[in-house]
Amino acid sequence: MTQRYAGDWRPGASLDVIKTRAALLKGVRAFFNQRDVLEVETPLLGASFGTDPSIEPLESKFTGPGYPGGKRLFLQSSPEFFMKRLLATGSGPIYQVCKAFRNGEAGKRHNPEFTLLEWYRPGFSADQLMDEVASLICSLVNVPNLAVERLGYRSLFLDHLDLDPLEAEASELCRCALDRNLLGAEGMQLDRDGWLDLLMTSFIEPELGREGLTFVTDYPATQASLARIDPEDPRVAKRFELYWKGLELANGFEELADPDEQSERFEQENCRRYSTGQKPMPVDDALLSALEAGLPACSGVALGLDRLLMCQLDSADIEEVLGFSLARL
Amino acid sequence: MATYNTNEFRGGLKLMLDGDPCTIIENEFVKPGKGQAFSRVKLRNLKTGRVLEKTFKSGESVEAADVMDRNLAYLYSDGEFWHFMDNESYEQYQADANAMGEATNWVKEQDNCLVTLWNGTPIAVEAPNFVVLEITETDPGLKGDTSGGGGKPATLETGAVVRVPLFVQTGEKIKVDTRNGEYVSRAKDD
Numbered sequence: 001m002t003q004r005y006a007g008d009w010r011p012g013a014s015l016d017v018i019k020t021r022a023a024l025l026k027g028v029r030a031f032f033n034q035r036d037v038l039e040v041e042t043p044l045l046g047a048s049f050g051t052d053p054s055i056e057p058l059e060s061k062f063t064g065p066g067y068p069g070g071k072r073l074f075l076q077s078s079p080e081f082f083m084k085r086l087l088a089t090g091s092g093p094i095y096q097v098c099k100a101f102r103n104g105e106a107g108k109r110h111n112p113e114f115t116l117l118e119w120y121r122p123g124f125s126a127d128q129l130m131d132e133v134a135s136l137i138c139s140l141v142n143v144p145n146l147a148v149e150r151l152g153y154r155s156l157f158l159d160h161l162d163l164d165p166l167e168a169e170a171s172e173l174c175r176c177a178l179d180r181n182l183l184g185a186e187g188m189q190l191d192r193d194g195w196l197d198l199l200m201t202s203f204i205e206p207e208l209g210r211e212g213l214t215f216v217t218d219y220p221a222t223q224a225s226l227a228r229i230d231p232e233d234p235r236v237a238k239r240f241e242l243y244w245k246g247l248e249l250a251n252g253f254e255e256l257a258d259p260d261e262q263s264e265r266f267e268q269e270n271c272r273r274y275s276t277g278q279k280p281m282p283v284d285d286a287l288l289s290a291l292e293a294g295l296p297a298c299s300g301v302a303l304g305l306d307r308l309l310m311c312q313l314d315s316a317d318i319e320e321v322l323g324f325s326l327a328r329l
Numbered sequence: 330m331a332t333y334n335t336n337e338f339r340g341g342l343k344l345m346l347d348g349d350p351c352t353i354i355e356n357e358f359v360k361p362g363k364g365q366a367f368s369r370v371k372l373r374n375l376k377t378g379r380v381l382e383k384t385f386k387s388g389e390s391v392e393a394a395d396v397m398d399r400n401l402a403y404l405y406s407d408g409e410f411w412h413f414m415d416n417e418s419y420e421q422y423q424a425d426a427n428a429m430g431e432a433t434n435w436v437k438e439q440d441n442c443l444v445t446l447w448n449g450t451p452i453a454v455e456a457p458n459f460v461v462l463e464i465t466e467t468d469p470g471l472k473g474d475t476s477g478g479g480g481k482p483a484t485l486e487t488g489a490v491v492r493v494p495l496f497v498q499t500g501e502k503i504k505v506d507t508r509n510g511e512y513v514s515r516a517k518d519d
Contacts, residue, residue, distance in 0.1 A: 052363060054360075054361075054363055054364050054365060054366070055363070104366065104387070105358065105360060105366070106358060107357060107358025107359075108357060108358070109358070109359075110358055110360065182384060183381060183382060183383040183384065184383040184384035184385055185384070188384075188385075188386050188389075189386065190365065190386065193364065193365070194364075194365040194386075196364075197361050197364035197365040197367075198365065198367065198384070200361065200364075201359050201360075201361060201364075201367065202369075202384065205361075223363065223364070225363050241362070248361060248362055251362050251363065
């Protein structure tokens, strides 16, 4: 990948694709403008970073007035914490289009810098937000009758793999991978959620969203991320993901608003980071204070616009929708 | 023991898998937005030629295979082995029928071949893309036919049989594309 475009000064995306992207952005703004959702901007550089062990930061450092020794800053992997601070201030529904950054991720579906559309809806349930995600995409890609389905994470595993992802032990998940001749599964060191990710990406994901939009709902509580736990079934979280043409496009939550539980998750995730040799992340105290002050009950979602463009244009390589991917820097 | 981390994976990299040297054909980075990252790799087993797909956890290390491609001159065959020589170091190597594969159909003394060495032993031999070989036997064609349509089988000095146009005769030299085993043209005598 690194040497692929060495010496090529031109963008990866054609001018047509660049125009399609511009139209997409225009469509996003028109959609939210019509629905009275406020466009906001938040910093791309923050002093803290999420603790999720599966997301690694790109770091920077500010040195200047007030910070003679330098201030450690992280390129944000999502504007989530800042947007929640706005929500707790009483912003009402908000959206933003911004760049997000992740270290370690590059490939045909990944670039370390990518474009996110993220929005929050006070008073919305996850179900209501999924409806809005579907309406937005239908309006953006000009397919008015795009099929939309919702499938539970558990029922997907039961249907595709005859396995209960909420109950099965790590050893059963491993055996399932071996039974299906997944080369490499033998001897792989993974925790329970790691095995679920392996099965999901190998056997289920490629089948999702073939006929239209597929929302996967009710993720295991161990993969809650920043979603609240379902009060009716504590084994699952109010988290959903959107797939189209086998591509993961969006991730949404009924947002966790309890500061104590949030603080506990930060701590647990940092413990996991520590145990696997990853650096613990500085906890965002400002977010915890905002939750203390009161985050309105809300749902929020982040949608990858580069990948939406890939779907729209039937592209199999993110390189084709980015002006200048990592390989062209 | 040299190893490669998954971040070093790219097309052409040679790895040891289950005791066999393999080359990476394609490497795909796979990762759920909030989950474990993997490398899904398509590989060719250099001994058997078989293509397989294997998944690695990101960050894993895999043993490197001591494999290199060398241009070697073909010397002769003793029936069991085909002997090659490095024209610079004069070092000699012997390839068995397995390593030779299809190349036995095409190589002739002094041809330069791309030989894949694993731990110093040939495991694959690629004949030159084009070779010039003499026809040792073919039916006499019709006089005056120069269209090349139809064609007939011709046995070459290496024993290989290719289809040639009717006007080509026994004793003539022809140019053959070894990648598809097809006749290209008559070879000019020099």
